[in-house]
Amino acid sequence: MIKFVCRLGTPAGEVVTRTIEAAGASEARVRLESEGFRVFSILPPRATGASALTRGGRAGTTPRVKAPDFLLFNQQLAALIRAGIPILQSISMLRRRATSSRLRNVLADVEEKIRGGAALSEAFAAQGPIFPRIYTASILAGERSGALDEVLRRYVDYVRRGVEVRRKVRSALAYPSLLLLASLGMVAFLTMFVVPRMSNVFLGFNTELPTVTVVVVGISTFVASNSFWLFPLLLVAAGALLLWGRTPSGKLIVDGLLLKVPIAGVMLRQLSIAQVTRSLSTLLAGGITLVESWEIAAESITNRELRRRSVSVLPMIREGRSFTESLEISGWMPELALDMIGVGERSGSLREMLEEVATFYDRESEVRLEQLTTVIEPAILLVMGGVVTTILLAIYLPIIQTISNAATR
Secondary structure: EEEEEEEEOOOOOOEEEEEEEEHHHHHHHHHHHHHHOOEEEEOOOHHHHHHHHOOHHHHOOOOOOOHHHHHHHHHHHHHHHHHHOHHHHHHHHHHHOOOHHHHHHHHHHHHHHHOOOOOOOHHOOOOHHOOOOHHHHHHHHHHOOOOOOHHHHHHHHHHHHHHHHHHHEEEEEEEEHHHHHHHHHHHHHHHHHHHHHHHHHOOOOOOOHHHHHHHHHHHHHHHHOOOHHHHHHHHHHHHHHHHHOOHHHHHHHHHHHHHHOOOHHHEEEEEHHHHHHHHHHHHHHHHOHHHHHHHHHHHHOOOOHHHHHHHHHHHHHHHHOOHHHHHHHHHHOOHHHHHHHHHHHHHHHHHHHHHHHHHHHHHHHHHHHHHHHHHHHHHHHHHHHHHHHHHHHHHHHHHHHHHHHHHHO
């Protein structure tokens, strides 16, 4: 006999979930209909877990709903559910009020599926990669526990923290990026326009040009005279490199190299630890099993090299090893994080300790980010300043040398 999880409509008009043992889905349907139930769905055991329910959200190229719209929607949905408004009515109200046309279309399909008897988690999971797997798993956990509003509130906090981290990273790197672009523009202007014109002036000098001038003028003349094929070649090479970087093997190699960059590599590792532990804590708080929670939370690791190392964790947990031991064998978690997780696992407060780990490494990554920006800005100024100084020396040294020779005569 096989256990099936069935979504049913009762004669009183309620929608309930019931587990039934039968030889097959058809037998289960016949038995339930004979008892007066309206059968909406019959799912075998392999499709009832959180990981199975959300598996469709892993692949695909369908664009997701924008983060601000998605965050606002979940805040409003949690408030409506907390106020006692039925889910179907809440979705209908939010669909009409949504400012994003994409979100309205998605909510219309969700509303239609709920009217057809699907659970809210099933309706969201049916949208494919539009919604993150952790979201649909959290919804399922809220349905199981009967605390959907609390789960949504916790997920909103999770998303908000992620948005804050990304905003801090972007704002911290904005000035160094602008500085680098301005410096490159200045060097390109001097190389392409100033130095070639000054080289014509140097031809009238009867003295031997300094070595730095000869080198700079030679490079500038070569670039200026061959720009018709050099720049297209550089663009093609950059495009090919960009396309290669988007392939699975290219992403893996690039992410592995990023981890080896001083300061930046440590920061990326800390951000990944904070992201995966907070995702795991959010899922465990909703009642999802550790195995299913890790399978979903591991996808939040954006660095593919770290995600590749984490693949071995899930089989080891299923074999009966402790979660801490499995993470230690994967070889990328620092000892401090392992110690904290180990204490939480042994004391029965794994979820709370995972949240502490996430908070700790969020703060550590902020410190590393400040260190990174502190190092990047002077480094850009030193390198680009050295290049500009070299070019200016190449221009002015012959002039100064000519003036000095004229004065000695």
